Amino acid sequence: MVFETLRRHVHSIAYWAYVSFMGILGAGVSQIERPATLWPTLVTLLAIIAGARIIGPEFASGTLQLVLVKPVKRCTYLVSRVAGVVLAVWLGAVVGLTGETVGRLVTGPVPWDALLSAFLFATIDAILVVSLLAMFGSFTRGYTNVELYIGIQIVLLMILAFARGKLPVWLATAIKFVQNNLFPDAPPAFDVDWLLLILSNAAIALVIACFAFSKREVPYGAD
């Protein structure tokens, strides 16, 4: 299933159009002094776009019901889908990194530390993004997972931006904690603690997703 998910992406013209754009953009931003300027953001966006299709839309389309009668544990299916999407996103990240690397090789020295650190951030962050979308998708239909993902992010940002001073300290701290754990900013440099935090959060999201998906009812059709 992991490779089936990957195969579906690499057979998609839209996927390659997006990834090619990332590569070209990577080469383009190599002219800018600051390394890894834009393509890592596109990697996260790719993770959102590709991850949005896990479970929820499959439920709505009827594909999920065909899968669930097969001898595959629901949790195995969900984790495999996440892994397949993450691999597809990583492939995109490689193209972005390659684009910028080639561009910088042509024009001057390559800031390897900064580039690889940004690549690592984008790829590890993609695991969290896709896991969260799978978690939201495990109990919603259609594209509600991505609506929740973006909606929560916006709400947290707005609360912190407009009501921070008016909130009790504990509440502001709690909101900041949730924001840092679910939607972390890139660290300024390579940071093992940060990587472990992201991976453990992704693992928690996957455990919740597996639990919710295993218990979920998936009716089809109607009488």
Place this chain on the structure above:
Amino acid sequence: MADDSSGIHVRGLRKSFRIKGGDHEVLKGVDLDIAPGEVLGLIGPNGAGKTTLMSCLLGFLHPNGGEIVIDGRPNDDLDVRRRTGFVPERMNFDRRETGRAFLRYMARLAGIPAEAADERVQAMLTRLGIADAAEKRLSQYSRGMLQRIGMSQALIHEPQFLFLDEPTSGLDPNGVLLVRELIEEQKTRGVAVLLNSHQLAEVEKVCDRVLFLHGGVVAQAETLRHSGRFAVAITLLPDSFDAAEVARIAGNAVENGVVLASVETEADIAEIVRELAATGAGIIGVKRHTADLEGIFRGHA
């Protein structure tokens, strides 16, 4: 050899849905059994709970009560699922895939090894008459072709339990005949088949038994054929026959000038007709006797 636990067994199945704060009980204690090699038809009006029943059997819905046992195991057992095929009414899967890629994916999910999957896919595409469209995207398939691909994915791993929800919906007459043939093949293979359909004529042709589901319970059960036998209705000319002789030959009493005989082959019919004619009975007509499913429908409406 089939034992008592082989096949599909359901006892006291109940399922409710929470609607607007209240519980709406859709299944109110359904019992059913499907033996290996038996085709059970499920009929009933819209809202009777047919799809809910099938969803419970397939593990899509969690029943509120009752028991589902398939070959002695719970219905969500992986070994049961390895031997289960399902054709949904609406084939709404990912239409960007080609027919071949979709079937290969389904074959792999069903546990068919990669090296055997391609061969099985080609065999199913050919058997279902869609080999020419194998490389087309499913979005380019007609509804009938999607039904065929749906049958293909359900049969590709040679299941022992087959759940069909309106499998002939959208099919042309050739497609309907093909599905009928496929169901007969599965029956011969010893597959337990549950067929949910509104097409009563089709149900009558392929099913051994029929359950009429109404208001969440089995309102009526009809046996259409038993152990390969079927019934013929022989209409006799009034006052031309000796009722006792006719009953001896046909095995049933004459009612309103019609006697029902249970036969296995066409030759049996000819033999009975010959024997009746020899007694001097005038025979007006001989036709296959079928359950009046429309009558059952109307009776419960």
